[in-house]
Amino acid sequence: AYLLALHRENQWTKTIPNNGLLRYLGFFNAERIVLTSPEALHEVLVTKNYSFPKPASLRETAGRFLGLGLILSEGNAHKTQRRNMNPAFAPRQIKALYPLFWDKAREMVEAITADEAKSNNGTIEVVKWASRITLDLIGLAGLGRDFGAIRDEKNELVQTYNIIFQPSHQARMLHLIESFVPAWVLNALPIKLNSDIGQAAGSIRELCRETIAAKQRKLAKKELNDLDILSSAIRTETFTEHELIDQAMTLLAAGHDTTGSAFTWGVYLLARHCDVQDKLRQEIQQRLPPLDAANESLICSVDIDSMPYLQAVCSEVLRFYAPVPQTLREAAHDTTIVGQFIPKGARIIVAPWATNRDPRIWGPDAHIFNPDRWLCEQQDDDEHSGDSNKDYGTRSSGGAYSKYGFLSFLHGTRACIGQGFARAELACLLAVWVGSFEFGLQESALMDEGNLDIKGGLTARPADGLHIKTTKISRRCSH
Numbered sequence: 001a002y003l004l005a006l007h008r009e010n011q012w013t014k015t016i017p018n019n020g021l022l023r024y025l026g027f028f029n030a031e032r033i034v035l036t037s038p039e040a041l042h043e044v045l046v047t048k049n050y051s052f053p054k055p056a057s058l059r060e061t062a063g064r065f066l067g068l069g070l071i072l073s074e075g076n077a078h079k080t081q082r083r084n085m086n087p088a089f090a091p092r093q094i095k096a097l098y099p100l101f102w103d104k105a106r107e108m109v110e111a112i113t114a115d116e117a118k119s120n121n122g123t124i125e126v127v128k129w130a131s132r133i134t135l136d137l138i139g140l141a142g143l144g145r146d147f148g149a150i151r152d153e154k155n156e157l158v159q160t161y162n163i164i165f166q167p168s169h170q171a172r173m174l175h176l177i178e179s180f181v182p183a184w185v186l187n188a189l190p191i192k193l194n195s196d197i198g199q200a201a202g203s204i205r206e207l208c209r210e211t212i213a214a215k216q217r218k219l220a221k222k223e224l225n226d227l228d229i230l231s232s233a234i235r236t237e238t239f240t241e242h243e244l245i246d247q248a249m250t251l252l253a254a255g256h257d258t259t260g261s262a263f264t265w266g267v268y269l270l271a272r273h274c275d276v277q278d279k280l281r282q283e284i285q286q287r288l289p290p291l292d293a294a295n296e297s298l299i300c301s302v303d304i305d306s307m308p309y310l311q312a313v314c315s316e317v318l319r320f321y322a323p324v325p326q327t328l329r330e331a332a333h334d335t336t337i338v339g340q341f342i343p344k345g346a347r348i349i350v351a352p353w354a355t356n357r358d359p360r361i362w363g364p365d366a367h368i369f370n371p372d373r374w375l376c377e378q379q380d381d382d383e384h385s386g387d388s389n390k391d392y393g394t395r396s397s398g399g400a401y402s403k404y405g406f407l408s409f410l411h412g413t414r415a416c417i418g419q420g421f422a423r424a425e426l427a428c429l430l431a432v433w434v435g436s437f438e439f440g441l442q443e444s445a446l447m448d449e450g451n452l453d454i455k456g457g458l459t460a461r462p463a464d465g466l467h468i469k470t471t472k473i474s475r476r477c478s479h
């Protein structure tokens with residue numbers, strides 16, 4: 001139902017003439033408004049941001065286990081938290097995390113290779129591995145705790161985590177009926193799901209509390225040098241213990257499925273576009289250390305950030321399949337958007353899946369996966385080099401006429417604070433993957449995205465997993 005709704009909204013934005021807003025009536029004639037123009041998006045996300053909070057029902061359901069951290073807080077509470085969390089996501093902090101992303105990605109490839117040696121069929125299901133690696137990475141780089149999902153996906157911690165953050169079918173159904181049954185009623189239902197979630201959330205919050213307490217003891221002895229985001233937040237000394245637990249839970253919620261989905265879509269798109277895969281592998285082999293098990297060289301942020309094609313592929317993957325396909329807002333009071341009256345309580349839909357491929361913003365090739373749109377030729381300073389020595393850099397607009405064409409991380413004060421973290425993680429994961437495997441889709445019918453069944457939720461991914469055929473690459477290279 002969710003994806004049907006999404007598909008319908010995506011079509012409407014392209015086929016129905018509109019002035020930046022599309023209004024329709026949802027269940028029980030509830031007001032629904034889809035934002036379709038940069039001007040409307042600018043108003044809701046930037047100039048009137050706090051007049052359009054997230055729906056109250058979201059705070060009631062997710063707030064039960066997340067608490068009121070950065071994702072769920074509103075108004076002045078959000079402003080203060082955002083100001084206090086910003087230093088933890090400063091570029092300097094993120095740069096220090098690249099070797100960790102790289103190292104874990106290599107651990108994943110070794111684990112896959114060992115698995116394959118046992119099964120010997122060369123087929124990998126990517127969604128599961130994406131979930132395992134990104135859980136370990138948000139654990140380590142976010143909180144300084146290794147969940148050990150790569151080593152053992154069935155360990156108790158991973159199972160507990162999954163009860164809260166990987167909703168079962170029943171939980172997704174409850175989420176759907178939330179539109180017409182108040183969240184507090186659903187939360188109070190005496191069903192096993194509610195008690196399981198309550199218990200699991202208690203355990204993960206306790207784990208966060210212990211982690212924070214250990215870090216605070218280190219801080220008291222002036223020994224807190226850990227690189228993770230939570231440690232950086234603790235070093236600002238602006239949060240109480242309770243607030244830190246809420247932020248830690250928020251990092252787990254925001255920084256796992258999103259990056260897992262981005263990585264999965266990246267592998268899917270590269271499996272469909274072998275030319276892009278080959279070109280990317282060439283850049284990886286020229287610029288990065290060999291990935292065979294014997295070579296332990298780590299990389300640093302400059303190695304990854306100075307690879308234009310890798311950066312272009314990541315941007316295009318994030319544009320083409322935004323991990324968060326749509327997000328919601330609710331008018332806090334009667335107001336206007338682009339001069340149109342909007343009644344209090346109207347649901348506002350921001351739809352990256354529609355906007356990121358809108359031909360009015362991106363041009364007629366908006367529906368084509370083309371990393372080159374993010375590249376530009378750079379002037380070569382060497383006058384003796386001749387025309388053939390062209391170099392490429394990246395261009396941040398991707399050719400869209402407005403920055404609101406790229407909504408994957410939103411914009412404004414509620415834009416994803418983890419964007420730098422997520423981009424660095426995705427680049428490292430794809431570099432290690434493409435440098436380690438040649439791969440293609442197991443089922444050729446999936447070359448056509450129309451044949452792919454997509455599972456919705458807060459993030460989107462292939463419903464039946466993503467099965468690819470791989471060949472391990474072994475090489476020595478000239479790094």
Ligand code: HEM
Pocket residue numbers: 070071072082142229250251254255256258259262322323324327328407408409410413414415416417418419421422423
């Ligand atoms: C490719 C990966 C990611 C994508 C596509 C993504 C996308 C988004 C989007 C669309 C929002 C806005 C949601 C809304 O307001 O409705 C958001 C918010 C947020 N994201 Fe991300 N995210 C990603 C990864 C991460 C990571 C790795 C972290 C943490 C390490 C993170 C932390 C957050 C937080 C804390 C917020 C709330 C910010 C606020 O409201 O001030 N995200 N993200």
